Amino acid sequence: MSLFIIIALLIYSSINVYILWHIRSTLLHLHWPGQPFAWIIVFLMLAYPLGRIVESFYKCPPSSILIYLGAYYLGFMILLFTGYLIGDLFRLISFALPKSIFQNVWGTAFGNYWRVAVFILAFMGVIMGHFNARVLRIRSYDLTINKALKSVESLNVVMASDIHLGTIINTNRLQKIVDTINSLKPDIVLLVGDVVDEDVDKLIEHDMSPVLAQIKTTRGMFAVTGNHEYISGNPQTAVKYLEEAGVKMLQDEIALIDDQLYIVGRVDRSALQFTGVKRLRLTDLISPLDSSKPIILMDHQPFNLSEAMENGVDLQVSGHTHHGQIWPLNYITEKIYERSWGYLRKGDTQYYVSSGAGTWGPPIRLGNVPEIVQLTLHFSQLRSNE
Numbered sequence: 525m526s527l528f529i530i531i532a533l534l535i536y537s538s539i540n541v542y543i544l545w546h547i548r549s550t551l552l553h554l555h556w557p558g559q560p561f562a563w564i565i566v567f568l569m570l571a572y573p574l575g576r577i578v579e580s581f582y583k584c585p586p587s588s589i590l591i592y593l594g595a596y597y598l599g600f601m602i603l604l605f606t607g608y609l610i611g612d613l614f615r616l617i618s619f620a621l622p623k624s625i626f627q628n629v630w631g632t633a634f635g636n637y638w639r640v641a642v643f644i645l646a647f648m649g650v651i652m653g654h655f656n657a658r659v660l661r662i663r664s665y666d667l668t669i670n671k672a673l674k675s676v677e678s679l680n681v682v683m684a685s686d687i688h689l690g691t692i693i694n695t696n697r698l699q700k701i702v703d704t705i706n707s708l709k710p711d712i713v714l715l716v717g718d719v720v721d722e723d724v725d726k727l728i729e730h731d732m733s734p735v736l737a738q739i740k741t742t743r744g745m746f747a748v749t750g751n752h753e754y755i756s757g758n759p760q761t762a763v764k765y766l767e768e769a770g771v772k773m774l775q776d777e778i779a780l781i782d783d784q785l786y787i788v789g790r791v792d793r794s795a796l797q798f799t800g801v802k803r804l805r806l807t808d809l810i811s812p813l814d815s816s817k818p819i820i821l822m823d824h825q826p827f828n829l830s831e832a833m834e835n836g837v838d839l840q841v842s843g844h845t846h847h848g849q850i851w852p853l854n855y856i857t858e859k860i861y862e863r864s865w866g867y868l869r870k871g872d873t874q875y876y877v878s879s880g881a882g883t884w885g886p887p888i889r890l891g892n893v894p895e896i897v898q899l900t901l902h903f904s905q906l907r908s909n910e
Contacts, residue, residue, distance in 0.1 A: 649888075823842050829870060
């Protein structure tokens with residue numbers, strides 16, 4: 525973990541040095557004093573880690589302000605870095621080509637002021653991403669499972685992943701999520717990991733448990749751990765807190781609904797890294813079950829999707845990816861995961877990978893939306909009660 529933090533800080537610092545160099549070049553062309561502006565960028569660059577450090581010792585309004593400022597700067601940093609990198613690549617290509625027409629472009633005023641355009645576009649991106657991240661969308665799907673239930677023909681399943689409750693996603697945001705879920709009148713609610721982003725003390729401080737407990741279902745609310753429940757350092761404390769709010773946590777466990785529908789919840793794969801405990805194999809969880817009954821699997825990280833198909837799972841729901849959260853990071857998640865966002869079918873197994881209801885780090889979204897997913901599950905026929 526220490527090595528990971530060191531590498532992350534080195535990458536973070538390198539990106540910001542690169543950004544500072546471009547900003548310095550911009551200010552020189554504009555004949556503006558560069559030192560005050562540079563110090564502002566350095567302050568914003570340090571705000572997020574500094575806020576987290578201060579918060580770990582003493583929770584106070586200044587630490588929250590630093591975290592907010594730093595979080596927005598993280599999004600700004602990603603967009604600036606992307607824009608400057610694209611511009612530099614075009615410059616390299618143009619000068620590498622013989623008698624390139626692009627060389628003439630870089631020699632004009634555009635060559636001096638393209639960095640200004642990148643800065644303005646990145647700033648606009650943060651503003652648009654902020655508003656986009658605050659508007660929760662509902663995505664509805666009708667899915668048919670070729671198995672039967674003995675009492676109902678369909679079930680209304682509502683899923684939410686990656687809420688990331690903490691400093692950024694506060695009680696007001698949670699209330700909107702809860703109200704949206706309740707508006708769909710769910711039979712079952714599935715919270716697919718990363719419900720908690722930070723130490724549970726932050727949730728207790730803002731009294732989030734009573735808000736979460738407002739979720740109403742006819743057949744129960746279930747959840748699994750995500751990687752952030754482990755990153756917080758107290759996964760079992762997070763589990764206990766969520767269970768006190770009426771959430772049934774499934775940690776390599778199975779819930780049988782009305783003696784006719786299985787919900788299987790896996791411990792997040794990051795448990796091995798943070799606790800040294802390896803989660804059970806999916807085969808070991810599934811093999812004792814009655815395969816004639818529908819099986820819904822909750823697994824936070826959508827790796828190795830074929831495993832669910834091979835074990836006869838009817839529906840797997842996952843999250844974790846945020847679909848990159850900020851363009852162009854979605855191109856990375858699309859390479860890492862077989863499905864970064866949305867619906868997929870493999871054989872008789874159906875999958876939905878959610879982009880998440882909240883945000884992590886920068887409270888902005890570009891190239892995707894926050895969502896609550898309504899899955900209306902239709903079953904092929906009624907099973908005899910005999």
